[in-house]
Amino acid sequence: MTGPHERILLRGARWVSAHADEGVHDLVLAGGRIEGATPDGPVDREVDATGLVGTAAFVDPHVHLRDPGFEAKEDLASGLAAAAAGGYGTVVSMANTDPVIDDPDLVRSLRERAAALPGARLRPAAALTMGLEGTRLSDAAGLVEAGAVLLTDDGIPVANAEVMRRAAEWAAALDVPIQTHSEDPDLRADGVMHEGEVSERLGLPGNPAAAEAVMVYRDAEIARTTGARVHIAHVTTRAALEVIAFFKARGAPVTCEVTPHHLTLDHTALADYDPIVKVAPPLRTPDDVAALREAVASGLVDCIGTDHAPHTRSEKRMDLLTAPFGIANLEVSVPLLYERFVASGDWPLARLLELLQDGPARVLGWDAPRLEVGAPADVVLLDLETPRPVDPATQRSKAAFGPWDGEVLRGWPMRTFVAGREVFARTP
Amino acid sequence: MSAPLAHLRDVGDLDEGRVHALFDTTDVMAQVLERPVKRVPALQGFTVATLFFEDSTRTRLSFERAARAQSADVMTFAKGGTSLSKGESLYDTVATLAALHVDAFVVRHPAAGAPHQVARWTDAKVVNAGDGRHAHPTQALLDAYAYRAAGGRPFDATKVVILGDVAHSRVARSNAALWAMLGAEVVLCGPPTLLPPALAALPGVTLEHDVERALEGAHAVMPLRLQRERMDAARIASMAAYARHYQLDAARLALADPGAFVLHPGPMNRDVEIEGAVADGPRSLVTAQVAAGLPVRMAVLYHLLVGKEAA
Amino acid sequence: MSGKATLLDARELDRALTRIAHEIVERAKGADDLALVGIHTRGVPIAERLADAIARFEPARPKVGHLDITLYRDDLTEIALQPVVKRTDVPFDVAGLRLVVCDDVLYTGRTARAALDALVDLGRPAVIQYAVLVDRGHRELPIRADYVGKNVPTRRDEVVKVRLEETDGVDEVVLDERPADAAGAGGTA
Numbered sequence: 001m002t003g004p005h006e007r008i009l010l011r012g013a014r015w016v017s018a019h020a021d022e023g024v025h026d027l028v029l030a031g032g033r034i035e036g037a038t039p040d041g042p043v044d045r046e047v048d049a050t051g052l053v054g055t056a057a058f059v060d061p062h063v064h065l066r067d068p069g070f071e072a073k074e075d076l077a078s079g080l081a082a083a084a085a086g087g088y089g090t091v092v093s094m095a096n097t098d099p100v101i102d103d104p105d106l107v108r109s110l111r112e113r114a115a116a117l118p119g120a121r122l123r124p125a126a127a128l129t130m131g132l133e134g135t136r137l138s139d140a141a142g143l144v145e146a147g148a149v150l151l152t153d154d155g156i157p158v159a160n161a162e163v164m165r166r167a168a169e170w171a172a173a174l175d176v177p178i179q180t181h182s183e184d185p186d187l188r189a190d191g192v193m194h195e196g197e198v199s200e201r202l203g204l205p206g207n208p209a210a211a212e213a214v215m216v217y218r219d220a221e222i223a224r225t226t227g228a229r230v231h232i233a234h235v236t237t238r239a240a241l242e243v244i245a246f247f248k249a250r251g252a253p254v255t256c257e258v259t260p261h262h263l264t265l266d267h268t269a270l271a272d273y274d275p276i277v278k279v280a281p282p283l284r285t286p287d288d289v290a291a292l293r294e295a296v297a298s299g300l301v302d303c304i305g306t307d308h309a310p311h312t313r314s315e316k317r318m319d320l321l322t323a324p325f326g327i328a329n330l331e332v333s334v335p336l337l338y339e340r341f342v343a344s345g346d347w348p349l350a351r352l353l354e355l356l357q358d359g360p361a362r363v364l365g366w367d368a369p370r371l372e373v374g375a376p377a378d379v380v381l382l383d384l385e386t387p388r389p390v391d392p393a394t395q396r397s398k399a400a401f402g403p404w405d406g407e408v409l410r411g412w413p414m415r416t417f418v419a420g421r422e423v424f425a426r427t428p
Numbered sequence: 429m430s431a432p433l434a435h436l437r438d439v440g441d442l443d444e445g446r447v448h449a450l451f452d453t454t455d456v457m458a459q460v461l462e463r464p465v466k467r468v469p470a471l472q473g474f475t476v477a478t479l480f481f482e483d484s485t486r487t488r489l490s491f492e493r494a495a496r497a498q499s500a501d502v503m504t505f506a507k508g509g510t511s512l513s514k515g516e517s518l519y520d521t522v523a524t525l526a527a528l529h530v531d532a533f534v535v536r537h538p539a540a541g542a543p544h545q546v547a548r549w550t551d552a553k554v555v556n557a558g559d560g561r562h563a564h565p566t567q568a569l570l571d572a573y574a575y576r577a578a579g580g581r582p583f584d585a586t587k588v589v590i591l592g593d594v595a596h597s598r599v600a601r602s603n604a605a606l607w608a609m610l611g612a613e614v615v616l617c618g619p620p621t622l623l624p625p626a627l628a629a630l631p632g633v634t635l636e637h638d639v640e641r642a643l644e645g646a647h648a649v650m651p652l653r654l655q656r657e658r659m660d661a662a663r664i665a666s667m668a669a670y671a672r673h674y675q676l677d678a679a680r681l682a683l684a685d686p687g688a689f690v691l692h693p694g695p696m697n698r699d700v701e702i703e704g705a706v707a708d709g710p711r712s713l714v715t716a717q718v719a720a721g722l723p724v725r726m727a728v729l730y731h732l733l734v735g736k737e738a739a
Numbered sequence: 740m741s742g743k744a745t746l747l748d749a750r751e752l753d754r755a756l757t758r759i760a761h762e763i764v765e766r767a768k769g770a771d772d773l774a775l776v777g778i779h780t781r782g783v784p785i786a787e788r789l790a791d792a793i794a795r796f797e798p799a800r801p802k803v804g805h806l807d808i809t810l811y812r813d814d815l816t817e818i819a820l821q822p823v824v825k826r827t828d829v830p831f832d833v834a835g836l837r838l839v840v841c842d843d844v845l846y847t848g849r850t851a852r853a854a855l856d857a858l859v860d861l862g863r864p865a866v867i868q869y870a871v872l873v874d875r876g877h878r879e880l881p882i883r884a885d886y887v888g889k890n891v892p893t894r895r896d897e898v899v900k901v902r903l904e905e906t907d908g909v910d911e912v913v914l915d916e917r918p919a920d921a922a923g924a925g926g927t928a
Contacts, residue, residue, distance in 0.1 A: 197627075200627050456827070469813075471815070730810075734821045
């Protein structure tokens, strides 16, 4: 780790954004900011970035860092290090910790602890309702004042529509986005996978697609009528996408994200009965996956949210009914999406960058990350050429296992800088 | 001579030839059970462990007797005892038990897929003794065996109707898969809330809500146990309403082929899914099904354990 | 397919069985209380033929049973392939009978050992004797045959193939080198 005041010269990368390919030049980071293409003083360190592609470090609006309370799964240090290794400069942590982040002091404490750690920047989300219980509203104004950037009960759908409406009214007034885990709890019931012919064959309780679509409709209608910015987390079904398209066409302030796993896996992945692919919402049908890909290509989807949801190996080796929901994917997300969709020719690189930079920033109400002179020096250098296997042994997350282990991918982040400090370097 | 069976996690681990071979072996095992000495040394030196995360003393004892009748050593790990720790992951439990040199695990678990997981984590053979709603392959084998032994028509000339709470039934899923594999026409019949349309994707299976139409010309009828919980879960109005619309009674059975057999996997709710008189009637194979359990499970253990797998 | 050396042709095979039939009756002092039990696969036709032969000179044909010894083999934890279990068909009470177990080849003695265990589990015979068409030596257990069609000194790398009309369409016994595929046609031991 280098100090914040080092002047670092990144030599020879090709610089790209969602909007431009600037070609090859040098870039200097100094005082935590972008200094320009040439150094304005003595260079402390040079990094040979020849052959790499440089861009603004990515933003993930949806991660579970499990801290405080579930540090065996992940903690701030391992989670933020994993984010940096995944090319992310900023992540938004969910509030379903123990204690739940429903108190302004907890938001402050998280921010203070994270600021002292090398890794991605932490921008905490806070709970929409006290204890995520879905009944009493949290102190949205206090939480935002303390630095919460998003209000959400993610992990647990807000069952009561009236509660959601009132929360949205606060959010609209505070101009803070709400993120919703939109699944009807009664329809979802005890489902552990998508309800369909695979769940029927496997004899596993199903979670029907309708559980998502009906709740997305409710939440989008609340966005339209309250004016609150409502961000639909992890959309998984064609039906829900159609609802979102309907509301977007009517100007409702609705945004949505998709996850790397819902874009790359479908419900047949459960056929081996491996809880590693047990996620909520569940992996859907190949048709739904196709719909998600179309919606990404068409621009209906605003951003990628990893929904990085680490659990211990032991928890993921329980039976399918008992094992917790979630996949840890921060470190594989970018190469996975690059290999499957950009290297394959389905999306231009600019579309992927849009989903990882401008899109999440727009959802969160931030300026899009740009490598302009004077901007924060949050930079990632990517190797788009060299195939490397997904190797759990090199991962920073405590949940160093996943459904893509061993897959050979391109597009790996090689170095990540946050505020001008190198927070990740991959051994070549 | 053939390779041993790798596992019996569900009917998909079998093929038609293996099923008939299992039935032939079952004939021999049934013969052994009629002798003064009801024991053979075939599985001497093998260790069979029953791993029951869900209570089912009858099924567990049937497997343990099947192992002992072939001179295998038997270990029991059952819920309620101290051998299965609550909260421990399935993997940790299996890893501990596998260290005791078990050759076959007989697994009963409330979660579908647990036997698949156990099979992934050990070198031992795995027999599924019932996992969630998924499968209960030895039950299906003994049902089909009882039908064959009773003089049922060849399977490829048989129409079997599985009737009732198909949605929650591992017995229904395994029987549907097995009888379809053997060439039978399989009709799943039940109220719409207990007969998921997605089951129509199972090969060789058709769905029918109308019980009278389903039963027409059937050669085997298998009513399924209906549990009271289904009323609370908004699946049926009442047990009485269910019985009125779907109970296998004498009048409905008369719609089936005159030689039709009635099978029930048990335990029965008399006069709910099946009329008491039908259960006790001349076409009922209930007693034969119970009797077939032991020799079928003996045959399964023999087919799993004897013979080393090709490397 | 002809072997390296013919040990018995059809006539010799028939003569051997006829001689054994006479020896059995002579030793038993009659055919009363006598029953023949053939071991699957080729012991079965041998038992049937011996019964037929005895019926030609005795007033009654002895009872014949078929014995499958698979469940009594001592190598089931070792073998690579799974033997098919066949039905045992001994449709009479063995208690008090003089049983003659019939097989094609006596080699290591392990089949005979298994047959003894299997028979004992069916009841308590008065006497159990053992009749084989060929004794090729190389015993691994203290077992000997009471009736032998032909004693043949062999090497372990040789194979004795017994072929019978009922199972193989021809009556002959040949001595062959052990083929690469040991499970060729005909009974090998």
